[in-house]
Amino acid sequence: MTTHDPIGRRQFLRLGAMASGTVLGAGFLSACGGGGGASSELVYAGYGGSYQDGIKSAMFDPFTQSTGIGVKYTADANDVTKLISLADAGRSQDDIADAQGPALAQLRASGALEKLDRNVVTHEDVVNPSLITEYSVPYYQFSHNIFWNASMMSGQLNSWADVWDVRKFPGKRGFQRLPWFTLEIALLADGVAMDSLYPLDVDRAFRSLDRIKPNAVFLDNNSLTNAVSTGELVTADLNLSRVKTIIKSGVKLEYTWNQAMVDVEQLVVLRGGARRDAAMKAVQYSLEPETQLRIIRTLGYTPTSKAALAQIPAADAKDLPGTPETVGTSFYLNASWWADNYKAVSTRFQGWLTS
Incomplete structure (x- = not known):
């Protein structure tokens, strides 16, 4: 049992110093700014709210600073059905999307995703290879305790x-x-x-x-x-x-941490998006140790990069999902099972809620 934060302020600042290879807090480049115009502008489907503010600060602002690729934001990750229907029609409005286990399963099962370009997206540093698919590589882990x-x-x-x-x-x-x-x-x-x-x-x-x-x-x-x-x-x-x-x-x-449920978040590339190459670069950027250290400092989510995890003090790893210290008392959501059963179970669940 615990009530403390995963990483204290001083340790966050120390991790921030380690990850200072990119500039934090920079404003993203709009279509009319330094992002290279509409041809280099990327559309990201997130969840909106404070989460999206955190991902913008930790991931996309530095991505724009590093690559010159501007980013626009939607909250379309909350509507997987919309993402699937637009991909089916070949006119995805978003290029990349946040997806956790069941959402990833739905997108995969419907054929709404592009396979990752392994010439751009590498995954040798991922701590748990079983979480990798041909469409996704996890960039952080979270838990429900x-x-x-x-x-x-x-x-x-x-x-x-x-x-x-x-x-x-x-x-x-x-x-x-x-x-x-x-x-x-x-x-x-x-x-x-x-x-x-x-x-x-x-x-x-x-x-x-x-x-x-x-x-x-x-x-x-x-x-x-x-x-x-x-x-x-x-x-x-x-x-x-x-x-x-x-x-x-x-x-x-x-x-x-007893019976904690762990899932992973990944950036996925949507089929039919107009900026596939830029989307692949963003997926790779999400896997960089410096990016993942900013994410844990900003939002508290566990890195999947071995290099990033190695910089987290062991005392703090005891209070983070997906680390050797907590994995024995937790389990991972099985996205493959949900890919096969989502539609029937979801329909039954929604009916049960109103019964």
């Missing part, structure tokens, strides 16, 4: 079964309005071991969700974050980076 409001709850939650135990640990729970992670949580709460989760027993997962539903709400990420911050929820399913941000605001949250 069990956490609770220690000022509202007596004792501590050590498992998802404890989260489901509303008699011993009363209070409202919150989960995302998405089937991935949620079904995995439900199975762990029902006693399935982490190494036996896949293939997911979907019927068993929904029976488990039926038990917690009267004591839970299912919301989007921002609404969950607000409800945890205001004390409306005693526990929820949130990205650990958001949990740590809430802790910084003064809310007394605690969390554990």
Whole structure:
């Protein structure tokens, strides 16, 4: 159990000094600025909000400074269906997109992605080769950890079964309005071991969700974050980076690495985009150790580069997903399973929410 940040301010500054090969905080070059005009301008589909601000600062501003390629921003990564339909029509408006496990699975299964140009995109430095596909290379890792409001709850939650135990640990729970992670949580709460989760027993997962539903709400990420911050929820399913941000605001949250769920983020190149070559360069730039050190300093996400990981103090690695210190008590989401089962499970989940 821990409540501290993964890397303290002094260590962040030290990592920043190591990664100072590019200029931080530079404004991106617009089409009418130094970015080379529309022909060299790249369109990035992200998630919007503070996350997109952080990625802009850590990744794309320095990318523009280094390459002269300007970047425009959309929030289209929130709408995978839109990305797929435009790729199918051969008129993608975005060139690259953020994608995590299930979204990557959908994009791959639909043929919406370009294979990576291995003459440009290299991956010899990636710490976990099993996470590499012909369409993607992960550039950071994140986790969803069990956490609770220690000022509202007596004792501590050590498992998802404890989260489901509303008699011993009363209070409202919150989960995302998405089937991935949620079904995995439900199975762990029902006693399935982490190494036996896949293939997911979907019927068993929904029976488990039926038990917690009267004591839970299912919301989007921002609404969950607000409800945890205001004390409306005693526990929820949130990205650990958001949990740590809430802790910084003064809310007394605690969390554990037991049964933590880990996923990876990758930049993918969309089929039909107008700037394929620039997109490949951006993917490669996301894998550079200096880029990944800026991402962990800005957003708190774990690098996938061995060179970047080697610069993180061992004491801090104990509080980061995907490191040797935490991998034994966590599991990775299986994107391949979701690629094969997303449509049917998602339809069933949305129906269950309204039943």
